[in-house]
Amino acid sequence: xxxxxxxxxxxxxxxxxxxxxxxxxxxxxxxxxxxxxxxxxxxxxxxxxxxxxxxxxxxxxxxxxxxxxxxxxxxxxxxxxxxxxxxxxxxxxxxxxxxxxxxxxxxxxxxxxxxxxxxxxxxxxxxxxxxxxxxxxxxxxxxxxxxxxxxxxxxxxxxxxxxxxxxxxxxxxxxxxxxxxxxxxxxxxxxxxxxxxxxxxxxxxxxxxxxxxxxxxxxxxxxxxxxxxxxxxxxxxxxxxxxxxxxxxxxxxxxxxxxxxxxxxxxxxxxxxxxxxxxxxxxxxxxxxxxxxxxxxxxxxxxxxxxxxxxx
Amino acid sequence: xxxxxxxxxxxxxxxxxxxxxxxxxxxxxxxxxxxxxxxxxxxxxxxxxxxxxxxxxxxxxxxxxxxxxxxxxxxxxxxxxxxxxxxxxxxxxxxxxxxxxxxxxxxxxxxxxxxxxxxxxxxxxxxxxxxxxxxxxxxxxxxxxxxxxxxxxxxxxxxxxxxxxxxxxxxxxxxxxxxxxxxxxxxxxxxxxxxxxxxxxxxxxxxxxxxxxxxxxxxxxxxxxxxxxxxxxxxxxxxxxxxxxxxxxxxxxxxxxxxxxxxxxxxxxxxxxxxxxxxxxxxxxxxxxxxxxxxxxxxxxxxxxxxxxxxxx
Amino acid sequence: xxxxxxxxxxxxxxxxxxxxxxxxxxxxxxxxxxxxxxxxxxxxxxxxxxxxxxxxxxxxxxxxxxxxxxxxxxxxxxxxxxxxxxxxxxxxxxxxxxxxxxxxxxxxxxxxxxxxxxxxxxxxxxxxxxxxxxxxxxxxxxxxxxxxxxxxxxxxxxxxxxxxxxxxxxxxxxxxxxxxxxxxxxxxxxxxxxxxxxxxxxxxxxxxxxxxxxxxxxxxxxxxxxxxxxxxxxxxxxxxxxxxxxxxxx
Numbered sequence: 001x002x003x004x005x006x007x008x009x010x011x012x013x014x015x016x017x018x019x020x021x022x023x024x025x026x027x028x029x030x031x032x033x034x035x036x037x038x039x040x041x042x043x044x045x046x047x048x049x050x051x052x053x054x055x056x057x058x059x060x061x062x063x064x065x066x067x068x069x070x071x072x073x074x075x076x077x078x079x080x081x082x083x084x085x086x087x088x089x090x091x092x093x094x095x096x097x098x099x100x101x102x103x104x105x106x107x108x109x110x111x112x113x114x115x116x117x118x119x120x121x122x123x124x125x126x127x128x129x130x131x132x133x134x135x136x137x138x139x140x141x142x143x144x145x146x147x148x149x150x151x152x153x154x155x156x157x158x159x160x161x162x163x164x165x166x167x168x169x170x171x172x173x174x175x176x177x178x179x180x181x182x183x184x185x186x187x188x189x190x191x192x193x194x195x196x197x198x199x200x201x202x203x204x205x206x207x208x209x210x211x212x213x214x215x216x217x218x219x220x221x222x223x224x225x226x227x228x229x230x231x232x233x234x235x236x237x238x239x240x241x242x243x244x245x246x247x248x249x250x251x252x253x254x255x256x257x258x259x260x261x262x263x264x265x266x267x268x269x270x271x272x273x274x275x276x277x278x279x280x281x282x283x284x285x286x287x288x289x290x291x292x293x294x295x296x297x298x299x300x301x302x303x304x305x306x307x308x309x310x311x312x
Numbered sequence: 313x314x315x316x317x318x319x320x321x322x323x324x325x326x327x328x329x330x331x332x333x334x335x336x337x338x339x340x341x342x343x344x345x346x347x348x349x350x351x352x353x354x355x356x357x358x359x360x361x362x363x364x365x366x367x368x369x370x371x372x373x374x375x376x377x378x379x380x381x382x383x384x385x386x387x388x389x390x391x392x393x394x395x396x397x398x399x400x401x402x403x404x405x406x407x408x409x410x411x412x413x414x415x416x417x418x419x420x421x422x423x424x425x426x427x428x429x430x431x432x433x434x435x436x437x438x439x440x441x442x443x444x445x446x447x448x449x450x451x452x453x454x455x456x457x458x459x460x461x462x463x464x465x466x467x468x469x470x471x472x473x474x475x476x477x478x479x480x481x482x483x484x485x486x487x488x489x490x491x492x493x494x495x496x497x498x499x500x501x502x503x504x505x506x507x508x509x510x511x512x513x514x515x516x517x518x519x520x521x522x523x524x525x526x527x528x529x530x531x532x533x534x535x536x537x538x539x540x541x542x543x544x545x546x547x548x549x550x551x552x553x554x555x556x557x558x559x560x561x562x563x564x565x566x567x568x569x570x571x572x573x574x575x576x577x578x579x580x581x582x583x584x585x586x587x588x589x590x591x592x593x594x595x596x597x598x599x600x601x602x603x604x605x606x607x608x609x610x611x612x613x614x615x616x617x618x619x620x621x622x623x624x625x
Numbered sequence: 626x627x628x629x630x631x632x633x634x635x636x637x638x639x640x641x642x643x644x645x646x647x648x649x650x651x652x653x654x655x656x657x658x659x660x661x662x663x664x665x666x667x668x669x670x671x672x673x674x675x676x677x678x679x680x681x682x683x684x685x686x687x688x689x690x691x692x693x694x695x696x697x698x699x700x701x702x703x704x705x706x707x708x709x710x711x712x713x714x715x716x717x718x719x720x721x722x723x724x725x726x727x728x729x730x731x732x733x734x735x736x737x738x739x740x741x742x743x744x745x746x747x748x749x750x751x752x753x754x755x756x757x758x759x760x761x762x763x764x765x766x767x768x769x770x771x772x773x774x775x776x777x778x779x780x781x782x783x784x785x786x787x788x789x790x791x792x793x794x795x796x797x798x799x800x801x802x803x804x805x806x807x808x809x810x811x812x813x814x815x816x817x818x819x820x821x822x823x824x825x826x827x828x829x830x831x832x833x834x835x836x837x838x839x840x841x842x843x844x845x846x847x848x849x850x851x852x853x854x855x856x857x858x859x860x861x862x863x864x865x866x867x868x869x870x871x872x873x874x875x
Contacts, residue, residue, distance in 0.1 A: 213674075
């Protein structure tokens with residue numbers, strides 16, 4: 001386990017070094033500090049999304065569902081747009097991005113609790129119905145977001161910075177400090193319940209038998225997931241299958257069931273995919289396509305594969 | 313009876329559509345009224361009617377072939393494949409005549425649908441919800457491919473147009489291809505009985521002496537033509553092909569010879585109403601019809617999935 | 626003692642259990658039998674706190690279900706799930722080790738490791754300890770789960786139809802294991818069984834339910850009779866005695 005861990009850490013460090021140095025010209029001090037900010041944002045996104053996904057899969061007891069597939073990030077963007085709409089475009093201009101993000105994240109916590117508690121209860125035992133509900137809810141949230149954006153400003157396409165694809169190359173670094181504080185806080189809370197999560201992953205009956213009924217952690221975990229998803233969505237926008245890609249790879253390389261191993265591994269893998277992938281696409285191959293589109297493509301294929309395999 | 317009510321409602325909506333717009337017809341000089349209607353209002357109204365009717369019928373046919381009530385071309389990869397085809401044509405044969413472009417788009421849509429059906433044939437019949445789910449993801453993957461090509465070819469602005477249906481750009485001379493889609497949809501009425509029978513499955517079809525493969529292929533071609541033409545002229549409109557056939561089947565059953573005309577009218581009515589609503593909700597600006605139907609359709613889908621599922625299955 | 630008082634449970638207005646009162650004394654195997662839909666599993670789930678109580682009370686020794694902290698109850702009462710698949714990939718040692726969780730909360734001591742080793746040895750799982758759970762046969766997996774319940778070291782163990790999907794050898798091996806666990810009257814096993822012959826062969830006490838009510842309760846030879854089969858299961862089967870044990874002729 002230790003060897004795997006060290007290897008992953010080295011790989012991530014190499015990716016980071018490559019990201020910072022390749023193609024840097026001119027004033028190194030300026031380039032480095034500029035790129036370091038983006039790098040920090042990418043690492044934060046990887047951390048938040050990978051942990052949110054791992055924890056979500058643990059409390060729902062399967063390895064296909066992710067917060068993004070269930071529409072968490074679409075819901076975040078919807079709440080953000082609805083918020084801007086309700087306070088009006090002028091008042092919105094006066095608010096800082098930090099306030100907006102915190103308010104939307106708080107709203108997401110409440111909405112996610114109500115909505116996903118209902119969905120998880122209604123679809124219990126029927127995985128297909130639950131996933132389908134999530135996918136259709138995402139469509140609904142996206143359409144409503146588009147609706148609000150048109151109502152807010154019919155001429156401009158984006159008052160709210162909410163592109164339809166994630167933009168890893170153009171992260172919003174103004175939110176960096178707040179995002180770092182929030183995600184580390186949420187991460188700490190997740191780390192503290194890692195043993196309880198181990199037990200929860202045994203399924204509802206066994207975990208109840210061991211004195212950790214899933215309903216007790218569910219509330220707590222849904223709030224933490226909402227915070228983590230809010231952070232990553234605020235920084236780079238929605239990423240449908242990224243979490244799934246990360247957790248699939250994580251379970252592949254970690255035979256363990258312990259969250260004290262799964263969580264750090266997932267964060268490292270997420271960092272490698274994001275930073276390494278971004279370096280490759282942007283610096284080496286010089287492609288104009290965003291990494292998220294490629295991640296979406298590969299992640300979608302993995303999703304189909306997992307889904308079809310789950311039937312055997 | 314139901315047919316007549318539909319027709320009256322449709323006529324009412326259509327005439328409303330002719331008179332709603334940024335320019336108030338009462339304030340226009342009399343000699344400009346006719347050109348305005350001829351060049352903008354009438355084409356737009358006809359385009360919505362044709363799109364709605366053909367999408368609803370395409371959805372109905374797709375559900376018959378898949379034997380699953382939760383699929384339709386725009387959420388199962390056919391629409392996305394069509395967009396991929398158009399994009400490829402625009403990149404590699406930018407000077408090809410429009411007819412060839414349409415042909416290639418519909419061909420790509422056909423290839424995409426054939427692949428989709430090849431995948432879902434292998435799914436177990438005990439998991440009916442898996443089919444729409446695989447369709448949605450499959451559409452997403454093809455969509456990611458479209459985005460990739462568009463990025464590389466620097467044609468992103470076209471994607472916005474194809475991926476979210478809108479009638480605001482519909483003018484005389486730019487919508488006429490939709491008549492072809494309408495024609496393709498109308499032709500299915502001639503073989504309505506065959507489609508009713510293949511909905512009962514391959515064994516029953518063979519037992520009744522039907523050439524199963526030939527009918528399925530005919531249906532797929534029709535779906536692809538409709539998908540290709542609508543994506544190019546107005547863009548993707550989700551859920552019409554899903555919600556309308558389900559509602560019609562709840563009310564009027566599944567005998568296609570009787571229900572296809574109702575399906576066509578209800579689809580036309582839905583798209584027309586959504587377009588009207590989109591034109592009025594933030595007047596004088598416009599809400600794309602794809603957004604309006606995305607909201608209404610997703611809610612209706614969830615209702616079918618939970619509340620109405622006992623009836624719909 | 627598990628003390629069940631006036632428990633009624635309804636789902637959508639339909640009564641599943643009606644005024645059930647039972648005292649399950651400490652020690653031995655207690656089998657719950659009855660036709661499909663009699664309420665056996667519901668009763669077990671209520672005791673196991675998998676379902677919330679609607680009316681009535683259930684006490685396990687001095688702990689009242691619904692009022693006791695879950696972690697305290699976890700040292701008193703263990704449940705074996707019907708479904709023996711776990712979503713995460715576990716080795717046998719991992720699984721058995723989780724049985725100690727109520728005591729160490731994720732930080733196992735040397736003593737906890739010792740107990741796991743002892744259990745693995747006792748249940749003849751030492752050779753399989755590092756194997757993944759999903760690679761085992763149904764019988765081996767069942768044994769691993771019982772070993773887990775064993776290290777959890779609870780006075781009461783609840784099992785819901787554990788013989789489903791087991792062949793005769795595995796079924797007999799499991800029942801023998803449970804017998805050994807309850808030897809010396811230290812532990813109590815409450816088990817829902819479909820096969821009356823297994824209940825008659827291994828249980829110390831049999832409780833029969835029908836339509837949410839207790840209709841028979843007592844030692845196997847008093848309960849397993851042709852009259853029971855006729856009245857409760859509504860099938861005219863004969864009962865005979867073989868080697869001083871009641872056997873239903875199927």
